Amino acid sequence: MRCTTRLGCLIVVFIATVSADRAGAQQPAAFVPITRGVERELSGARARATTAFVGQYFRLPGNRGFDASIDTVARLLATAGFVEEARARPADRFTFRIESRPMRTPAWEPLAASVTLEGSTAPLQELRTNGNMLAINSWPTPPGGVSAEVVDAGDGSDAALDRIDVRGKIVFARSSPSRLYTSAVTRRGAAGVLVAQELPAYLRPEVNRTAIQFGSISLDTVARGWAIFLSRASQQTLRDALVRGRVRARVTVGARFDVRPERTLVAEIRGRTAPDQRMVYSAHVQEPGANDNATGVGLLAEMARVAARLVRAGTANPQRTMTFLWGDEIRSTRRFLAEDTARRDKVFWGMSLDMVGEATALTGGTFLIEKMPDPSAVWVRGDDQHTDWGGRPIPITQVRGHWLNDFVRQRCLVRAARTGWVVRANPFEGGSDHTPFLDAGIPAVLLWHFTDQYYHTDLDRIDKVSATTLANVGNCALTAGLLMVEGTPAVAEGVLRELQGAGERELATQLRMSRDTISVHGADRAHEQVVLEAWGDFYVEAIARIPDMVVGPSGISLTVRRAQDAMKRRTDFVVKALP
Template sequence: MSYFPRFTRPARAVALLALSLPAGAAVAQGKPVAKPSAPSPAMAPITRAVSAAISGDRALRTVDYVQRYFRLPGNRGFDLAIDTVASLLRVAGYVDEASASPTARLVYRIESRPMRDLAWTPEGASITIVGQPAPLQSWPKNLNMIAINSVSTAPDGVTAAVVDVGAGAEADFAAVDVKGKIVLAEGNARSIFVRAMQKGAVGVLAAQKLPEYNQQSKNVTSIQFTGIARDTLTPGWLLFVSRASRDALKSAITRGPVSVHVVVKTLLESRPERTLVAEIRGASVPSERFMYSAHVQEPGANDNATGVGTLAEMARVAAQLVKAGTANPKRTVTFLWGDEIRSTDRYIKEDSVRRIGVKWGMSLDMVGENTAKTGGTFLIEKMPDPSAVWVRGEDKHSEWGGRPLAEKDIRAHWFNDFVRQRCLDRAAQTGWVVKANPFEGGSDHTPFLNAQIPAVLLWHFTDQHYHTDLDRIDMVSAASLGNVGSCALTTGLLLADGSRPVVLAALEELTRAAEKELATQKALGRDTLSRGGTVETEHHIIDAWRDFYLGAIDRIPDIAVGPMELGAALSAAKDRVRKAALYGF
């Protein structure tokens, strides 16, 4: 999930629609029913085949390798991840697109583009208080301690006195002489770094105030990754210190002058940005595609080595099923690994003909969490629906926060419910907890939606280790990887199939989901009226949900490959939705 503020996204929502699933129970509107539902007969063969073949343990091995490296576009860790996945694809039977025959169905390519900036790779760092035997902090144990764009010290490091400038405002700097010294500060690291370098400091040690969900008072060694602006005139280094390290330094300073020995090793290189694309070419309409995206950059295990590893495992299983004849997607299934948002956006925009064929998108980001350790829960971030406008009942917003969407932003579509049902099919067998939240943005689903392509995000939140260097492999669950990979791949293979049984099954699922949602909204409406709400408002909310589902039914034919007569079935489904939307108060 992108670190930077989500200014690229449309308006965010406040609501978080919780749909929990206790072990052995299915879910209707967040409430367990008596027995788990089995996949419909049309969905069952692919559902069961994917579920049996997907391996969370395989995915975990890939995650473990990728998470060892600090990954930014073009840097060495990023490219090691790309090359590792490419090797897994070759083992699975994918062939280089450049040398593949026209009839080859399993292909991949690595796209390379020149980068405007140099690629930055961290290689080592340590902070040692002079006179103490062990480092206060060291890399890679503290993987995020080197601010992005920091330059190296001399090979044997630098030793200098530490001066504490507090919050690092101009007045704080004016009160002390920092020339030739190492600055200790806590505040805006970017501005502090600029002031310190301009005043002749050797370098900067910066303490961070982390968001509340990071639970910094408990996770005292946590450091969030972020960077400083690249400066070719006064290059320097900034190291982030954890709360524990900050306290140790401040305590030492109260007892007298303190010097530290600092070593920083980084690389700045001219390297290309690379994107990996694998495809299972469609058997009859290869120009149409279901597309997955998993971003490679960011240094965490859950964020987003889990997306990289899960998508690699999904590509392996998909190839296995196609080679065995168990699956025969009529449409192309595309898997993409690259730079978050930018690679997906580029894929959509670079080729207008290709863009027309992208029918659905899915982003895999933070998909493998051990929720007992991180505190996060699995979420499907939905396309905008009425729950993003009205916060009601079990609707909640995530700790990302947000603002309500306007009614004009609602997108009537069946995709949210289709994906959720695939996850609930898996959950009925495993006891997996499945929840959903309204659109918030910030990951690879955003470019799809900006291009008017239906898309969802699969992720976890809230995570106490989000964007910190405690987001390591021990926070990842093989079971979570398997669960997410299973429902995600099942979704894509079914929609790439597009057969009449799948279309009719999807229509029936959608109609049932609409009936349940409308029943829930009417119950919420009666409760609101008992507490002083207005009939007009409650009728309007029910009407909005009714219209959402009527519009979603109109989009069901998009699933079909080729002409398909569905008029009577669509009309009957709409009649059921209209009946379910009768107010009753």
């Protein structure tokens, strides 16, 4: 870029200066003891071992796999020195409890399933190798299974079903499982349905031909039928057989319904001086995958162990409480906030761990920090793009300035500078345990991976989980959390210095994109000014929130005001730099 005026030269210098590498190994001195302590103690291998145990189960609230996962983490906590809350003494700082609540519907668990075409010696599909083939809420068949004719109902519409007699037969169709089951089994008396599952393109169904995503049908206590998902490979085999003539199949289903409670595990490291104020981690237990989300369960257990060890050693001394939640996705987190409004009002920050251990060379996923809403969720451009999971722009009125996005990203980038770990971010999309925090007005981020070609499929197994990735994510997440609850002015001052640098870099990046958008694409200057000013306002407000980190008087009010003034001047500068 060539400059021909004094202002133009200043712009070049500004962009070149603050657009240097977004992070490095440098960090404030106050952060170093905790960063090194976590790095020394946290074991990705240990987290992966817990992941392997949890990942062997098809986990739904109340079923035996879900409860075994909860119980295993509880035992790990006890081994790490956490005391069951009912037996804890007033002086015990590390406690846990298991909350139980009645469920409205029975807990469901798959036990066995197979589909065998008559005349074939091997099953077309079986649960042993396709763990997601049985739709949730399917009922077991009689001993020995059901043998019936298979009829192709096309798209499974009412018109297609009306053209054939399906009573007592097995219906094969492309349709949503619940709609097909209701139309074919409940209304027309079919024995059960085979669902031709169509996977989204990002799951690479042309390559992963045996993959099946888990799904469900509505609970039916009258017809008590079943639905089975067929992989692309199984669909082709069945269609080839139907072309040759009439097909009969034998279907066996083993499933278990139990009246059991839904359980949530809550562990806490009590804050020294402000125990009613807290930071909350959340990892959901349900879903059958290894990465989704046995990794979150296993890593959060390891983080709790390490946090307790560092607090005992005096490396960390949280002034606020650190809370760890394991339970049903979104529901457990939302309930933790909703059931006690006084508790909710003292939750300062949240962090969700979901799909945090990917062997990215196998899955194709990238580690991501899903940010709480910032201007990148309003104007999506540059590096921070929406994922294949899906997101849409939000109104600027939903954006509130906060330091959490940049603080967590910087903790990850410090780790990345040493290990070569790839760290990226995406604008807010929702859909995991960070959402209830944000709905309650609590700053929160999600740590995850996407796009994962095995997402929600039965190919998401332990071989796709990396101990190295778990160590990377765990170091970032726990270091951030321990620093956040430390509650000291020194930590807050360090966050302020980092945030000033992050704000300057972001303004430089946005200025570069705005100049290109105007010069190359003829965009409206007034619109680009709105974008730049929104980013400036975001960081001015974020700086104002930094004293929240300190328990007691912060002593940094003047420094904060000066930083805000500097950010306002920087914003004015970049706006004037627009062509």
